[in-house]
Amino acid sequence: MAIVRVQAEPFDLPAEMAMLGVAGGAAIGGIGCFMGVVRGDPGADGRVLQALTLEHYPGMTERAIGAIAAEAERRFRLLGCIVLHRVGRLAVGDGIVLVLAAAPHRGDALDATAFLIDWLKTKAPFWKRQDYADGSSDWVEARTADDAAADRWR
């Protein structure tokens, strides 16, 4: 039931929404939506972020997200969910991850959306490299705050 995709292309939100509507039909009462966006964080030393380069582990990444989506469907009453993640070079302001969760009521839709993004951030193999305007780059370190966010769903 879940749709999982790793793609280079930008998200087509209306098309994805329509796909959920088709899957869930008249029973859908709400769709939770989270889109992560590339934030233009300045580097610690004043460097200007130009882009993020996203890398994944083809095969394992799709499997891991599929398992997370299956867990969401087990925990919440969902009528469908879509988890899309972009890879490659993304500019500041670009969408990077899109989570949609359709449910009969808002509680399940919103909770499932938060659950999906929290678990994805700590359990799906993606890595971000920050590419700066001066040509330098570095790999983003994992954040303990993300682990804490994932842990609250234990």
Added chain:
Amino acid sequence: MIEILYFAWLRDRLGRSTERAELPPGICTVRALMAWLQEREPAFAAIAGEGRVVRVAVNQEFAGPDDPVAPGDEVAFFPPVTGG
């Protein structure tokens, strides 16, 4: 033979994304494999010596030090994930 994959800064540091290796006799856990890789390659030993967290997957599932490794497996080394 096993297939070994490296991602993100591990790949940058080691200068390759994938390799095939013949498992020496007696190497049958993730822990033993990592010890052997450190012995084999100074760059791998240097990474291990830095104490940074390195995650492991065997056949595309997260694995711990005591999990088994056998010929035909796909083993991946990568930093903690930072997607989303």
